[in-house]
Amino acid sequence: MDTIKDYLGKNRERFLDELIQLLKIPSISADPAFKKDMLTAAEAVKKSLLDAGCDLVEVCETPGHPVVFAEKIKDKDLPTVLVYGHYDVQPPDPLDLWDSPPFEPVIKKTKIHPEGAIFARGACDDKGQMFMHVKAMEYMTQNDVLPCNVKFMIEGEEEVGSAHLDWFIKENKDRLSNDVILISDTGMISREAPSITTGLRGLSYVEVEVTGPNRDLHSGLYGGAVANPLNILSQMIASLTDENNHITIPGFYDKVEQLSDEERSKMAEAPFNLEEYKKKLDIEDVYGEKGYSTLERGSIRPTLDVNGMWGGYIGEGAKTVLPSKAHAKISMRLVPDQDWKEITELFKKHFESIAPKSVKVEVKPHHGGFPYVTPINTIGYQAASKAYEQTFGKTPIPQRSGGSIPIVTLFEKELKSKIILMGFGLDTDAIHSPNEHFGVWNYLKGIETIPWFYKYFTEMSK
Amino acid sequence: MDTIKDYLGKNRERFLDELIQLLKIPSISADPAFKKDMLTAAEAVKKSLLDAGCDLVEVCETPGHPVVFAEKIKDKDLPTVLVYGHYDVQPPDPLDLWDSPPFEPVIKKTKIHPEGAIFARGACDDKGQMFMHVKAMEYMTQNDVLPCNVKFMIEGEEEVGSAHLDWFIKENKDRLSNDVILISDTGMISREAPSITTGLRGLSYVEVEVTGPNRDLHSGLYGGAVANPLNILSQMIASLTDENNHITIPGFYDKVEQLSDEERSKMAEAPFNLEEYKKKLDIEDVYGEKGYSTLERGSIRPTLDVNGMWGGYIGEGAKTVLPSKAHAKISMRLVPDQDWKEITELFKKHFESIAPKSVKVEVKPHHGGFPYVTPINTIGYQAASKAYEQTFGKTPIPQRSGGSIPIVTLFEKELKSKIILMGFGLDTDAIHSPNEHFGVWNYLKGIETIPWFYKYFTEMSK
Numbered sequence: 001m002d003t004i005k006d007y008l009g010k011n012r013e014r015f016l017d018e019l020i021q022l023l024k025i026p027s028i029s030a031d032p033a034f035k036k037d038m039l040t041a042a043e044a045v046k047k048s049l050l051d052a053g054c055d056l057v058e059v060c061e062t063p064g065h066p067v068v069f070a071e072k073i074k075d076k077d078l079p080t081v082l083v084y085g086h087y088d089v090q091p092p093d094p095l096d097l098w099d100s101p102p103f104e105p106v107i108k109k110t111k112i113h114p115e116g117a118i119f120a121r122g123a124c125d126d127k128g129q130m131f132m133h134v135k136a137m138e139y140m141t142q143n144d145v146l147p148c149n150v151k152f153m154i155e156g157e158e159e160v161g162s163a164h165l166d167w168f169i170k171e172n173k174d175r176l177s178n179d180v181i182l183i184s185d186t187g188m189i190s191r192e193a194p195s196i197t198t199g200l201r202g203l204s205y206v207e208v209e210v211t212g213p214n215r216d217l218h219s220g221l222y223g224g225a226v227a228n229p230l231n232i233l234s235q236m237i238a239s240l241t242d243e244n245n246h247i248t249i250p251g252f253y254d255k256v257e258q259l260s261d262e263e264r265s266k267m268a269e270a271p272f273n274l275e276e277y278k279k280k281l282d283i284e285d286v287y288g289e290k291g292y293s294t295l296e297r298g299s300i301r302p303t304l305d306v307n308g309m310w311g312g313y314i315g316e317g318a319k320t321v322l323p324s325k326a327h328a329k330i331s332m333r334l335v336p337d338q339d340w341k342e343i344t345e346l347f348k349k350h351f352e353s354i355a356p357k358s359v360k361v362e363v364k365p366h367h368g369g370f371p372y373v374t375p376i377n378t379i380g381y382q383a384a385s386k387a388y389e390q391t392f393g394k395t396p397i398p399q400r401s402g403g404s405i406p407i408v409t410l411f412e413k414e415l416k417s418k419i420i421l422m423g424f425g426l427d428t429d430a431i432h433s434p435n436e437h438f439g440v441w442n443y444l445k446g447i448e449t450i451p452w453f454y455k456y457f458t459e460m461s462k
Numbered sequence: 463m464d465t466i467k468d469y470l471g472k473n474r475e476r477f478l479d480e481l482i483q484l485l486k487i488p489s490i491s492a493d494p495a496f497k498k499d500m501l502t503a504a505e506a507v508k509k510s511l512l513d514a515g516c517d518l519v520e521v522c523e524t525p526g527h528p529v530v531f532a533e534k535i536k537d538k539d540l541p542t543v544l545v546y547g548h549y550d551v552q553p554p555d556p557l558d559l560w561d562s563p564p565f566e567p568v569i570k571k572t573k574i575h576p577e578g579a580i581f582a583r584g585a586c587d588d589k590g591q592m593f594m595h596v597k598a599m600e601y602m603t604q605n606d607v608l609p610c611n612v613k614f615m616i617e618g619e620e621e622v623g624s625a626h627l628d629w630f631i632k633e634n635k636d637r638l639s640n641d642v643i644l645i646s647d648t649g650m651i652s653r654e655a656p657s658i659t660t661g662l663r664g665l666s667y668v669e670v671e672v673t674g675p676n677r678d679l680h681s682g683l684y685g686g687a688v689a690n691p692l693n694i695l696s697q698m699i700a701s702l703t704d705e706n707n708h709i710t711i712p713g714f715y716d717k718v719e720q721l722s723d724e725e726r727s728k729m730a731e732a733p734f735n736l737e738e739y740k741k742k743l744d745i746e747d748v749y750g751e752k753g754y755s756t757l758e759r760g761s762i763r764p765t766l767d768v769n770g771m772w773g774g775y776i777g778e779g780a781k782t783v784l785p786s787k788a789h790a791k792i793s794m795r796l797v798p799d800q801d802w803k804e805i806t807e808l809f810k811k812h813f814e815s816i817a818p819k820s821v822k823v824e825v826k827p828h829h830g831g832f833p834y835v836t837p838i839n840t841i842g843y844q845a846a847s848k849a850y851e852q853t854f855g856k857t858p859i860p861q862r863s864g865g866s867i868p869i870v871t872l873f874e875k876e877l878k879s880k881i882i883l884m885g886f887g888l889d890t891d892a893i894h895s896p897n898e899h900f901g902v903w904n905y906l907k908g909i910e911t912i913p914w915f916y917k918y919f920t921e922m923s924k
């Protein structure tokens with residue numbers, strides 16, 4: 001019987017190559033043009049799970065993109081781990097900022113990844129991290145060391161708000177029953193400071209449209225006399241934050257959990273170098289809510305970001321147009337105990353109320369999710385912590401992340417089990433950005449750590 | 463000998479068809495992809511001027527798009543009219559808002575144009591209006607009633623700020639010598655209320671770029687902690703106007719001419735129906751600088767309009783990105799005695815000064831032009847007024863327009879002659895917008911009116 005280290009040594013190249021093949025499929029869930037590629041990706045995931053030793057694997061239809069479900073049931077009396085991940089990826093644009101095409105993966109060395117990193121859309125988020133679980137499964141079945149039952153639920157709509165996962169879970173509650181849910185779709189602080197995510201921010205994502213005149217106008221003839229939707233939208237967006245970068249939507253902060261001084265000083269102990277942070281981003285200064293540190297602004301405080309904005313003439317050269325419409329995509333990251341549906345309503349009501357009479361405003365909610373905080377005194381967390389100690393030689397730091405996996409609160413509510421967020425990516429991996437990548441070291445370290453989690457979780461569950 | 467009315471009766475269909483052929487050429491000066499089409503259009507204009515009876519016609523190279531120059535010199539002692547126009551057009555986008563393709567002209571009846579209007583990019587601005595002069599010339603030479611010398615200067619860069627016309631005029635001063643400059647590149651109030659433009663606003667057009675982090679970031683991990691260029695740009699743009707819609711750039715109003723109460727009450731006599739104006743644009747209310755009427759806001763007051771804005775994810779669906787960059791195209795319409803170069807400098811300095819330390823800002827001036835006001839006690843204006851009386855049966859109203867023809871002040875400065883702005887378009891012709899059109903009635907009325915101007919101008923110059 002091989003240890004996981006032996007097995008990794010023997011299969012390193014194949015593990016990399018298999019991931020690269022998966023990364024070549026442009027499974028962009030947001031764009032209907034890639035619907036066929038979504039199916040191709042789902043089938044590829046299905047095959048990999050069969051190869052990894054699952055007994056039953058199924059590409060399950062949903063009203064949107066399919067979910068890949070798989071399981072290996074050893075014994076009904078043993079505990080069951082449910083692995084969640086996603087095979088869809090973010091749109092890759094702006095394409096011109098990629099050093100190599102997003103769906104032609106290449107391995108390149110970087111300062112942070114001296115062993116090389118795989119550059120491709122989805123390398124880290126989430127194909128690479130999801131595939132660690134497939135390969136860990138392969139190791140355990142091939143070497144007959146799988147200590148418990150395993151289920152996989154790999155969806156294709158995470159990047160579009162898990163539009164139909166709610167439906168899928170409710171339809172398949174019994175089939176998905178489990179004792180713990182394991183997800184690798186977050187990051188860790190660094191190689192030297194491994195961490196486990198214990199909190200996620202919630203999300204409310206909306207799209208707004210401001211309409212002025214019924215057609216684009218000549219800005220010379222009408223400028224100054226007719227409301228310009230771009231000027232108005234800028235003013236409306238600007239008014240959503242005050243001079244201290246507090247969000248001005250009435251009621252927005254009502255349910256925000258206030259951390260105790262003790263909790264805040266504990267947070268402040270996490271390794272963080274502000275100068276290095278600014279240098280990496282090439283910014284002269286950070287920017288955010290008054291009274292909070294950068295780490296706090298990015299994790300325990302809610303935000304309001306414009307994710308996209310457009311209107312008027314955006315081509316080469318000059319066009320003197322007073323546009324009929326202006327658009328923005330705006331997202332708010334939420335923290336406990338904000339309710340995303342309530343926040344979406346508050347936003348809509350407020351945004352409509354601040355529009356001058358000269359324009360019409362439409363607010364379209366996209367999707368959202370609740371914030372999530374997981375306790376660290378559970379068997380699942382303790383098993384994960386011991387697994388990291390085994391492979392990193394250090395106790396991982398529990399850390400609240402600024403990101404969102406909107407679906408986690410649903411998991412807890414519907415499936416009644418705790419979620420363990422074992423993420424192996426780094427902040428610098430440029431997920432959702434051009435040149436997304438995932439360190440080869442991180443990928444292999446993930447595969448190495450996961451079987452230890454199964455072992456400890458099964459032992460501790462007895 | 464035919465009267466102009468007879469000649470129009472016989473040649474109506476041909477005059478329409480020839481314009482339609484010219485409108486089929488996509489001569490978009492702003493976009494380098496259409497360079498070849500620009501040459502095709504220049505050659506077509508050349509041919510039309512030769513056919514109209516000019517003795518000498520030349521497509522003159524410039525460092526940019528060429529200028530078509532033509533002349534017919536009858537007698538050096540007779541006065542000379544210089545006709546200025548342009549064969550380039552605005553970019554047609556957004557294409558999906560056109561009811562028919564912008565370069566496939568169609569004639570359709572509208573409420574305002576019961577005889578039909580030609581729908582095409584450039585129909586009114588300025589191919590249609592420029593071509594009226596070509597056809598009026600044809601009538602005068604064919605019927606031997608041309609009373610004076612004529613020169614044509616038809617450029618290809620008006621929609622990109624007449625980038626090289628300055629150079630061309632300085633290089634060809636003698637050749638361009640004239641007694642009056644005639645331009646049809648403006649509008650009139652209505653069929654029932656013909657008007658001659660006596661003032662134009664100036665222009666300063668700039669493009670701004672706000673850069674935050676050196677790459678697009680995940681808005682969950684960085685949102686709230688790093689300046690978002692789209693939020694910042696919105697705030698910066700919003701701060702450029704105050705609660706009364708005054709522009710806040712220091713020094714911006716210093717040189718703005720204040721009209722006397724008498725002048726303002728005279729302006730207020732121009733026919734204008736606010737309810738109809740709002741209805742046509744489908745807006746609930748107008749919007750503009752406090753203390754000024756809609757007509758004033760659109761003509762005697764300076765403005766600041768965002769003509770285009772973009773950044774982040776603007777595709778289908780949602781992407782939670784904190785973009786690295788945000789962009790805007792901003793234009794200011796200027797009034798006497800604002801200096802566009804000075805205003806551009808004031809803008810740049812102010813805009814850079816209001817940027818927070820967390821972002822970098824770049825301001826790129828595009829182009830500009832001085833505001834212009836023409837006196838009405840000149841022979842040129844009087845001749846034009848008499849020509850309108852002849853064909854409209856009414857004395858035209860002198861009117862200051864909100865638009866800009868940046869080059870007119872240069873004409874006056876370099877060529878030492880007055881400019882007459884005989885425009886036959888209507889406000890509703892949607893120039894610079896989707897579904898630009900030019901009334902068949904207006905086109906023919908222009909051709910009918912122009913020869914009368916030549917006649918009266920020559921007579922009054924004796």
